[in-house]
Amino acid sequence: MEILLNLTLDEICEQRKDRFSLNLRKRRLLKSKRKMFRYKCLSLKRKIPKNESFIKTIKSFPEDIFYSHFRMNWATFKALEKALTPHWVSARLGRDGHSLENCLYMTLWKLCNSRVTFRQLSDRFNIAKGTSHRVFNKTIQAICNLKSEIEWPSVDRQQEVMTNFENSRESPFPFVIGCLDGTHFNIPTPGVDAISYYDRKGNHSVSMQAICDSQYRFLDVFIGYPGSCHDANVWTNSPIFQAIISGELQLAPSAVILGDSAYPISQFLMIPHRDNGHLSREQKTFNARLNSTRVFIEQAFGIFKKKFKILNYIEASSIKATSNVIFACAILHNFIINRGGYFEHVNDTITHADMETNNEIGGIQDAPIRRVDSDDINGIDRRNYFTTLFSS
Incomplete structure (x- = not known):
C-alpha cells in the first residue's frame, strides 16, 4: 500500500512539473511576442519634423x-x-x-x-x-x-545699503534699507477656491511681496498669496515681518523700510501722508522725498517683468508650481545683478503696463481698518519727526 501511495505521489509531482514547464514556456513565448509587438510599434511610430539647427x-x-x-x-x-x-x-x-x-x-x-x-x-x-x-x-x-541669492543684509551690510540709497538721490530719504511693495502675476482660473485669486483688476492672480535695494536687487520675497489679499495683510503675515517684530531679524539703528499708503505705519516702516486734499507744504515735501526713493521697487518690478516675459501670464499645473516659477525668476534676477549683468536703461524699461503699483485711479487703494497700537503711534511720531526735519 505504501509503495502504491508513493508511486501516485511521484506521478502527481511529475504532472505538476510538466505543467509548470509548459506554463513557463508559454509565459516566455508571450513575453517575446509582446516585446516584438512593442518593437514594431516603435519602428512604425510617426516622426515629427523639428528644428534641429x-x-x-x-x-x-x-x-x-x-x-x-x-x-x-x-x-x-x-x-x-x-x-x-x-x-x-x-x-x-x-x-x-x-x-x-x-x-x-x-x-x-x-x-x-x-x-x-x-x-x-x-x-x-x-x-x-x-x-x-x-x-x-x-x-x-x-x-x-540657489535661494541664497536672495538674502537679507546683515546689520553691517545695511549701513552700506543706506549709503547707496543716499547717494542715489540729490534729496534722499535717510536711513533706508529697502523699499517695499507688492505685485501680481496673472494665472489661469484655479480649479479650487478660484474666487480668492480674483483680484481688483478682474484677473486671477497670485501676489509677490518684495523688498529691494538701490541696485534693484531683491532683499526678500514672499510669494503665493491669492490676488484678492490686501497688501497690508500679506505684509503682516509675511515671514520677514514676523521676524522683525519678534527680534529674530536685527535692523540697523534708525533703519527704515519705505512703503506706500496701503501698508500700516510702524517704527521701521515709513509710508506717505494720506492725500486728502489738505496736505501742508511740509507733508507734501515729506511725501515727495519718500516717493522719490520708494520708486526703486517699482523700477525693480518693471525690470523683473520686462526681462522674464513668462510673468505676464503663468500657465502652471498648480499654485505651488506657479510660485516656483516666480521664485526661480526672482533668483535669476538677483543672480544677473550680482554677476554684473547689464539691463536696458531703466527709463526704457519702466512703462505703465509693466509697473505694478497699488495705485487705483487717482489714489492709493484703501487700507483695511486697523486698531491703532503703540507701534503705530511710534511710527506716526517718527514720520512727524522726518516731516519737520525735511522742512527745516
Whole structure:
C-alpha cells in the first residue's frame, strides 16, 4: 500500500512539473511576442519634423544676440551653469538624459519669452513635448536651490545699503534699507477656491511681496498669496515681518523700510501722508522725498517683468508650481545683478503696463481698518519727526 501511495505521489509531482514547464514556456513565448509587438510599434511610430539647427547655432551667437534670446550675457550664463552643477542630477539613460547646458537653454527661452507653449519649446529645441515639460520643471527646481541669492543684509551690510540709497538721490530719504511693495502675476482660473485669486483688476492672480535695494536687487520675497489679499495683510503675515517684530531679524539703528499708503505705519516702516486734499507744504515735501526713493521697487518690478516675459501670464499645473516659477525668476534676477549683468536703461524699461503699483485711479487703494497700537503711534511720531526735519 505504501509503495502504491508513493508511486501516485511521484506521478502527481511529475504532472505538476510538466505543467509548470509548459506554463513557463508559454509565459516566455508571450513575453517575446509582446516585446516584438512593442518593437514594431516603435519602428512604425510617426516622426515629427523639428528644428534641429537652433540649439547647434547658439554657441556661435554674438554677445548681444545671445542676450536678446536669454536675457543674460555669456559670462553670467556660464556662472549660472557652474552654480547649478552641484544641484543637478543628470539622467545618463532614458529619454531625459539631456545636459545641464541644453536644459538651461530651454528653460531660459521659456522664461524670457511670452506665452511659449511646450509644443513650441519642443519644436525649437528638437525634443518631445513631454520631455520639454519634464526638463523645464527639473531645471526650475534646480534654480530654486540657489535661494541664497536672495538674502537679507546683515546689520553691517545695511549701513552700506543706506549709503547707496543716499547717494542715489540729490534729496534722499535717510536711513533706508529697502523699499517695499507688492505685485501680481496673472494665472489661469484655479480649479479650487478660484474666487480668492480674483483680484481688483478682474484677473486671477497670485501676489509677490518684495523688498529691494538701490541696485534693484531683491532683499526678500514672499510669494503665493491669492490676488484678492490686501497688501497690508500679506505684509503682516509675511515671514520677514514676523521676524522683525519678534527680534529674530536685527535692523540697523534708525533703519527704515519705505512703503506706500496701503501698508500700516510702524517704527521701521515709513509710508506717505494720506492725500486728502489738505496736505501742508511740509507733508507734501515729506511725501515727495519718500516717493522719490520708494520708486526703486517699482523700477525693480518693471525690470523683473520686462526681462522674464513668462510673468505676464503663468500657465502652471498648480499654485505651488506657479510660485516656483516666480521664485526661480526672482533668483535669476538677483543672480544677473550680482554677476554684473547689464539691463536696458531703466527709463526704457519702466512703462505703465509693466509697473505694478497699488495705485487705483487717482489714489492709493484703501487700507483695511486697523486698531491703532503703540507701534503705530511710534511710527506716526517718527514720520512727524522726518516731516519737520525735511522742512527745516
